[in-house]
Amino acid sequence: MPLSMAREGEPYTVKKVGGKEDTRRFIENLGFVAGSVVTVVSEIGGNLIVNVKEARIAIGKDMANKIMV
Numbered sequence: 001m002p003l004s005m006a007r008e009g010e011p012y013t014v015k016k017v018g019g020k021e022d023t024r025r026f027i028e029n030l031g032f033v034a035g036s037v038v039t040v041v042s043e044i045g046g047n048l049i050v051n052v053k054e055a056r057i058a059i060g061k062d063m064a065n066k067i068m069v
Helices: 021-029
Strands: 011-013 037-044 047-052 055-059
Touching: none
Parallel strands: none
Antiparallel strands: 011 037, 037 047, 047 055
């Protein structure tokens, strides 16, 4: 399922990152690589604040839809 559908507070493992090559590389550089553990901290209007690799990152819903957990 896409990260945008994940429940707050539950840890998920990234299975795959989709999208075009440039988008995929950008998302992976943020720390969303296959096998990494992510936790949704909060969701406001479809935008997410996510814990990944001991960092908090804010991402938009369109980008969260490209990250499969």
